[in-house]
Amino acid sequence: xxxxxxxxxxxxxxxxxxxxxxxxxxxxxxxxxxxxxxxxxxxxxxxxxxxxxxxxxxxxxxxxxxxxxxxxxxxxxxxxxxxxxxxxxxxxxxxxxxxxxxxxxxxxxxxx
Amino acid sequence: xxxxxxxxxxxxxxxxxxxxxxxxxxxxxxxxxxxxxxxxxxxxxxxxxxxxxxxxxxxxxxxxxxxxxxxxxxxxxxxxxxxxxxxxxxxxxxxxxxxxxxxxxxxxxxxxxxx
Numbered sequence: 001x002x003x004x005x006x007x008x009x010x011x012x013x014x015x016x017x018x019x020x021x022x023x024x025x026x027x028x029x030x031x032x033x034x035x036x037x038x039x040x041x042x043x044x045x046x047x048x049x050x051x052x053x054x055x056x057x058x059x060x061x062x063x064x065x066x067x068x069x070x071x072x073x074x075x076x077x078x079x080x081x082x083x084x085x086x087x088x089x090x091x092x093x094x095x096x097x098x099x100x101x102x103x104x105x106x107x108x109x110x111x112x
Numbered sequence: 113x114x115x116x117x118x119x120x121x122x123x124x125x126x127x128x129x130x131x132x133x134x135x136x137x138x139x140x141x142x143x144x145x146x147x148x149x150x151x152x153x154x155x156x157x158x159x160x161x162x163x164x165x166x167x168x169x170x171x172x173x174x175x176x177x178x179x180x181x182x183x184x185x186x187x188x189x190x191x192x193x194x195x196x197x198x199x200x201x202x203x204x205x206x207x208x209x210x211x212x213x214x215x216x217x218x219x220x221x222x223x224x225x226x227x
Contacts, residue, residue: 009152033215042202042218043155088154099145099170100216104154 002027004091006103014111019076021106023089030092032065032072033100038085046074046087081110115139116219118203124225125193133188133222135203144186145204145216146170146178148197155202161186162208193226200224 003026013019023032031050035043047056049065049072056063062075076083086107090100116137125131135144146158147170157170159178167178175197179187190197200223204216 006154035216042221043204043216044218045215048215090155099157099160099168101157102147102155104152 002091002093002101004089004101004103006089006106008106009104010107010109012109012111013079015081016078019079019083019108021074021087021089021108023072023074023091023103025070025091025093025101027070027093029069032069032092033090034063034072034074035088035090035102036085037088037105041085043088076108079108079110081112084108084110116203116205116217118201118219118222120222121220122223124227126227127194129193131190131193131224133190133201133203133224135186135188135219137184137203137205137217137219139205139217140183141205141217142183142208143206143214144180145206146176146186146188147202147204148172149200149202149221158188158201190224190226193224195226198224198226 005024033048034046037043047063052069053067054065060077064073086105088102088105090102119134142163145160147155149155156172158176161167161180164180177189200221202221203219206214206216
């Protein structure tokens with residue numbers, strides 16, 4: 001079945017440093033979504049990427065979808081303590097059932 | 113995301129007991145999902161339903177069953193709970209749209225402990 005790998009599993013940074021998490025799929029994806037889960041909270045949708053090579057920005061967050069639609073990344077510039085949480089990618093590989101496969105997530109901690 | 117609610121929020125039960133987790137939504141979405149989350153394992157899909165008459169197994173459905181009582185309600189049952197079903201359970205919903213893979217909206221989660 002489809003597998004979505006995400007690295008690193010953990011990342012600790014000093015406030016102001018940049019952060020990147022990477023996502024790789026074993027199959028070509030129809031689209032990829034990113035979610036953030038704050039400690040003790042539930043996953044919250046951040047963005048969806050659909051097109052090959054697509055790049056989207058949300059303030060300090062930059063999301064990329066690879067040309068082959070098998071990998072994606074989330075980059076945070078100048079991290080803040082409010083960025084703390086687990087970031088998940090979730091891939092959709094098409095077909096008739098449209099169900100997401102989540103990566104295991106990257107836990108980001110930020111030292112103020 | 114108060115539009116998706118889960119009850120109970122916390123539950124401690126014993127091995128062999130039957131337990132039901134309930135999910136309700138006021139978003140008017142047709143699609144509903146049950147996931148479990150374990151530390152370091154991310155979110156794994158248990159069951160999903162694309163409308164009231166449609167129920168599908170996810171990647172880890174063994175030991176679980178579901179019921180879609182109405183568009184707004186999707187229940188997850190553990191017929192005979194076992195300790196390795198101790199986890200955080202999330203319900204989620206999404207629209208049925210022209211584009212596949214619409215945003216999923218998650219409930220607050222149910223923390224289940226099986227002793």
